[in-house]
Each structure stands twice: as C-alpha cells, then as structure tokens.
Amino acid sequence: MVRPRWQGVKPRTIQLLWNRWDQALALIAALNLIWVIFDVTYIPLRNFWLQRTLYPLPSINLALPLPWLPNITPLYDPLKGIAVHPDTMSYVEHFRRLETTASKQGINSPAARQMRLELVVKNSQLVDENPFISSGNVGALEKLKNRLRARAEMDSAKQAAAHLLSDRYLSKHDWDQEQQFWNNKILPLAETNYSRGIDENGMPIDLSWRIDIPFQILFLLDILVRTIRLKRRFPAIAWRDALLRRWIDLPLLIPFWRLLRVVPVTERLSRAQLLNLEPLRAAVSRGVVAVLALELFEVITLRVLDAMQGIVRSPNLPDRILRLCSHQSVDSSEERELAELLRLWLPLILTQVGPGMRPQLVALFGHALQRNLDGLVLPAPLRELPGVQKAESELSHQLAMGMVDSLLGLSKSAGDQLGQKDQVLEDLGIQTLDRFWEELARTLEQGVVLERSQELLVAFLEEFKRTSMFQLHTQGGVDELITELDGLNFNPKEPDSNPRA
Template sequence: MARVNWSTLSKRWNQGVTLLITLNVGLVLFNLSYVPLRGLYLQYVPTLVQAYDPLKGIEPHPQTQTYLETVATLRQTLATQGLEAQESEALLADLRQQSMTLIEENPFLIENQMASFAQLKRRMRGYMQTASAQNAFQRFWSQAYLNEVGWPTALAYFDRRIEPILARNYFRQTIATGQFVDFFWWVDGFFMAFFAGELLVRSLVVSRRQPGVSWLDAIARRWYELPLVLPFWRWLRILPMLVRLHRSGLANIEWLLSQITHEPAAYLSNRISQYLLVRLINQTQDSVQQGTLFTADETALQVPVGEPDKVNRILDRLTELVIYRVVPTLQPDLEAVLRHSLKQALTNSNLYDGLRQIPGIETMPASALDLLASYLAQATCDILVDSYDDEQGRVLLDQLNRDFRQALGEEIKGQETATELKQLLFDLLEEVKINYVQREKIHDPEATLAEVDTLQQRPSS
C-alpha cells in the first residue's frame, strides 16, 4: 500500500481552497457590479439577466414595460391594418398619454437611473429637433408625423435608440425594513460555511502542532481571512485571495505588490528617515546642552546594559590597541621624527658649536644619528609594552591614564571651555540636520527606492 504524501496532499488542498476563494471573490465582484452594470449585461448576455434578476428582487418596471408592450401592439396593428385605421389612432393616443405620464412621473428614479432618463429625453429631443421632450413625444406618436416620414422609419429609430433605454428600466422589491431584496446570501452562505470550517480546522491543527499557541491565537494570526466569513464588506475578500494565491504558488503577486506600494513606500520611507534623524539629533542636542551626553542623569531612569563603567572600558581597550598594534606600526615614522629632532637639536645647540672646533667631528657619519634614533624609537615601544605588561608599570600607566582623564575632564568642565564645546557640538548637529533635510529635497525618493530594488535583485556572491 502506497504511503500518503501529506505534504503534497496539503499543498493540493491549499490550492483547491485558493481556487474556491478566487471563485467566490469573482461572484462577489459580479454581484456588486450587477445593479450598476445591469444595462450592459442586458445588452450582451440577456439570458444571464433573466436568471439573476430574481436573486436581486428585480422585475421589469410596470410603467415602461406597458409602454413597450403598447409599441409592440402598434407595430402589429400598423402592419395589418395600416396607419389610418381607427385602432391605430387609439394606440397612438394611448402612447401620447403614456409619454406625458412618463415625462412627468419619471419611473427612472429607482437605483439612481437619472442618467438613463436624461439620455432618453435628450435623444428624443434631438431626433425631433425640439427643446421640449413632451412636445417631441407628442409629435412622434402622431399620424401626421408617421405619415410624413413613414412609420417603419420612425419605429426603426425607436427600436434602435429609445427601446434599449426603456428596456433596462426596472423595479426592485423591498423588505419590511425598506432595504432592497437581495438573495445573494443564499449562494454566498455555502462559501462562508466552508471557509469558516476550513479556518477553524486549520487553526486547531496549528494550535496542536505549535506548543504555546492557543486556538484563538492561531485564528488571530489569520486575521486577514476573516472577511471570508463575514456577510458584509465582501470586497475585502480580495486580500485573503491574493495572500493565498501567493502562498499556494498558483500566482506570483510580488511584482503587483511592489508596484502598488512603490510610490507610497518611497515617500513614507523618506519621511520616516527624516523624522528619525531629526529626532535623534534633537535628543543629542538636548544631552549636549544639559551636559548629560556621556554622564548618567540621576533624575532619569537608567537601565544598565552589559559591563559597568563602559567609557573607562572603552579607553582601556583603545590603550591596548595603541600600545600593541598602533605603536609598532608607527616605529619607522617615530624613528624619522627622532632622527630629525636629534639632528636639529644637535646642530642648534651651543655644545655643537664648540665641538665643531675638534678636528674630524664634522665628518661624523650620519648613521650614528640614525642608530641613535632607531634605538630611542625601539626603546620607546619596548618601554610602553613592558610597562603595560608589568604589574607595577600597569599601575603607573593606569595612574597616568586617570590623571590624564581627570585633568582633561576638569579642563573640559571649565565654564569657558564647556560653553564653547557645547555650542560647537550644538551648531554641528544643527548643521547636519538642516543640510540633510535640504539634501533630501533634491534627491528623488523613488530613485532611491529603485536603487534599493536593483541592489536586492543582484545575485549574492
């Protein structure tokens, strides 16, 4: 017996549910568009309108339906008895009366069909070349006019331009609360019940597989699927449909999402970056003015993180780097400086002027100075390293470090120096803040976002 591949089965199930959600969203969108676009559906798919009208409680409007039936009877009468027959005259008089009632009562008020009513009057006025719709209908349904232009020509225009407007007018039933009849929930109820059951079962499975995740937590994490089980705001089901299409692999909507959020994301990220930078600089400026940038503010809540006395630890670490890593690499430069300094000190001293009287002293090789400079540079490096490694030397260096920091701190805390440094730091931060915001006005945030997208698309090495 073949083993069941649960992974494949789960994937196929998710794809099937996704297709069902897509079908439901299609039905929801069609239902939302049916009333506004009923005229188009009636023109191109009349059988669909005949089947769907009862679901929306829609019936042909009795007034316009009677009007069209009277026109159909007139056409038959004219074809069999002619325009001069007494029955034809009676039908024309009836149509003139119905036209007057049609214009006065306006049966197109329901569902905001005023555009259709205006179009009806405009077409009739234009065809009859008169400014009054009532006069246009009265003259159109007269024996004299039909005899003048020929009733087949007049009725052909009516069938082509007037009848479609009258045919799409309808009457919609209402319930006791005054709302229109809508039985779409009969169809949607089956989908809602299925989606609710699928959501509950899947949430239960997740809560069983993941310890610490309750059944309600699992449902809350699928909040975007809740529109599938709500009888209102059905158009929101587009969101779970897109998510499920992407997750199931049936459609890749990454491009669509990036295009939809491109411009908002560009300008939003630009605004956020400006806000964060300005806020950070403002807080730093406040710390500079208050003198609490590198000192703890006892009035504020201080949360220690990591080792205590971090500033001293950083200085100790920098001292180690200087002694063991930086100073050895600078030894050639130190030799050059010492060589130059020794030579200058020697040649400028009074002792050297006296020694120049000794024969052969001027021919002393320059290598002696080089040797002395190398010795002093190497000795300096060795002294620093040995002192830092030696316990007593380390104590002396630490004392030197503390005294240096204390002396430097006292000088910095001086009124004149502290005021000057605070002002310089404040002005520097203000300059950075202003110049950054001004530069952001020059750079297009969409171009920056496009550059980010390009960098993300590059293959990683």
C-alpha cells in the same frame, strides 16, 4: 536500519494533498471575488447586462453590441428584488400590440389609429410622471425625450411623439423605418426602467447572501483546518493565537465591505504559487522602506542632537562630569567592567599594534630628527661635502631605530605587566580616571571656560544639525535612493580580472 519506502512516501503525499487543497481554495476564493465584483456592480451596470451593448464613449452615440453575451437579468433580478415597472412595461407592451395590429390590418386602419392615439397619451404620461426616478435612471428618460425631439425636429417631447405617430407624418414616411426607430432607440430605454422591493428594515431587497453563504461556510471550514494544522505543527501555541494567525481571512466571512476580499484572495493565490506577486511586493516595500528610513533617520538625528544640546546647555554640566567617577556610579560593577576593558585593550595596543607599526615609526622619527639636525650639528658649507648628507641621514635613521626600539620594548614590557591580573594596578587606574573627571569639573566651575565652551558646542551642534538635514534633502530624496538600490540590486557584477584556476 533502512527506512521502509512507504514511510518516506506518506509525508510527501500528505503535503502534496495539502498543496492541492490550498490551490483549490485559492481558486474558489478567486471565483468568489469575481462574483462579489459582479454582484456589487450589477445594479449600476444592469442596463449593460439587459441590452448587452457597450457604449465606450457616452458623449458620442457609439454603440458596440455584444449579442454573444447571455441575458442574465431574468435570473439575477429576483435576487435583487427587481421587477419590471408597470408604467414603462405598459408603454412597451402597448407598442408591441400596435406592431401586431399594423402587421395584420395596416398602420392606417381604425384599430391601429386608435392605438396610436393611446400611445401618444401614454408617452405624455411617461414624460409627466417620470417613473424612472424610482430606479435612479432619470438619464434614460432624458435620452428618450432627446431622441424624440431630434427625430421630429421639435422642442417638445410630447408634441414630437404626437407628430411621429400622426396620420400626416406616417403618410409621408415608411412605417417600417419608423418601427425600426422605435424598436432601436425608444423602447430599449423604456425597458431599462424597473422597480425594486423594500424589505422590513426599509432597505432594498438583496438576496445575494444566499449565494455567498456556501462560500463563507467553506472559507470558515478552511480557516479551522489551517488552525488545526498550525496547532499540530506547533503544539505550544494557543488555540486563540493559532486562530488569529488567519486574521487576513476575516473579509471572507463578513457580509459587508466585501470588496476587501481582494486582500485575502491575493494572499492565498500567492501562497498557493498561482500568482507571482514578489516583484510588486518588492517594488512597494522598497518605496515604503525608503520613505520610512529617511523620515526615521531625520527624527532620530534631531532627537539625538537636541538631547546633546540640552546636556551642553545645562548649568549642571560639571555635576554630570563628576557622575562619571566610579564612586558616583550606582552600579558597582561598572568600575570592574571599565578596569577589565582597560586591561584587555592596553596590552593589545602596546604589545601587538605598536610593534606592527615599527617601520612607519622609524621613518617618522628619522625624518623628524634629520630636520632638527639641519644646521645644528654641521655648518652649511661642510654639509655640501660629498658623503656628509648621507652620513647625517644614516645617523638620524640609527637614532630613530634606537628610540623606537626602546619605546616599543618599554611598551611591550608594560603591556605584559598590564595584561596580568593586578588588583593594585586596577585600583590605581580607576583612581587616575576619577581624578581626571574631578579636575576637569573643578576647572570648568572656576573659570569662564564653561559658558564659552557651552556656546561653542551648541553652535557646532546646531550647524551640524542644519547641514546634515540640508544634505538629506538635497541628496535627491526617495526617488534617487530607490534608483541607487536598483543599481545595487540589478546591475551585473563586473567579471573578476584574476579568476581562480
């Protein structure tokens, strides 16, 4: 029966909608992360947003004005509890009134002269009281004093301000240029100062959570939706486990350590195929895996060698050898398993592996027989006659073929017999192997071979441990290992010299 068209389109449409939903949430999460970065850095960068001027090199008096940026401080300052400082604002406003009076009556008028004297007093109060401490912007006051000193070429900022606003100085200098100096160099520094309110908990006021709450509600809704989708896809999974699958989204919901949101945002952008992080992930994982692999291999190797040395040093080594006997085994099935293993492998070696090596065995035995016959069958003078060496070689070859064929025939028949189920043969094989372990243990207990063997084996393992660790550290380490992996992964394969038709 042909499936109706609408039944095939519906799942694809639903999946497409979910993909669009994931992409939209990923973009919203990225937007939230950008806002979080802006919010965290707003206080340290408030002077930049206020003046919209960039100082790339603070040690050099180089300013790059950015007038196209909007002044967002009037909108965002209330969220941070920031208000203009009354002292510095009075300082700035007094100069603005001086400008208005000077433009109407002149800078040397009695009203302007009185306002200049008042400005000198306010400047002295600004230097003495230092209202910039409350905002942590003490450097602005130091810049203000340094610029006053440099303009007046004096050592005191108070005397410099009094000199710059005196009748003698203004009679020799143009007021427009002096006004430009105050507007461009002094007043912007005073405007950077602010006061910040304190809440009931003694912490600075921060109302930015009002912007973050809608994002957090949306992220919580998305996590619940993803949990329901996972539960519908795998009904056997518990709700708790399905919810814990989205543990990576936890930074999106907590109001602190908000910069950690870069992790879930990156994961969402990658899953939504809006950001390709596979090359970065592969590079990082390759380095981490290489380091862990080397460290893990060193630890495992040392543990295994130390365990082997401990077994060899043990005075109970003969007892350990005796435990290899079948009657010493706790599990009775081990005896049957060993017998079954021998029954499988011995016929395989005797009936298939051995006959397959017949040409090599004939050549080996023939060469050995010919060397043994040299000088034994015929004297040396007779061996120099024509055809004697060839006859001797042929004789050796025939004898070798006969011996090998006899041995292979015997091994094949023995393999066929061993391949058959024979309980008596299995018991005899187990008894023979047990007798071997018993005799070996008894021999080691009676003579001085045990101590000498232990010393030699421990020394061998110690030397192997040192050389293996030295080779691991001298083979280049992690960098060379990563280079080798890159060569295996990225080098193009050589073209096949014999391509198939």
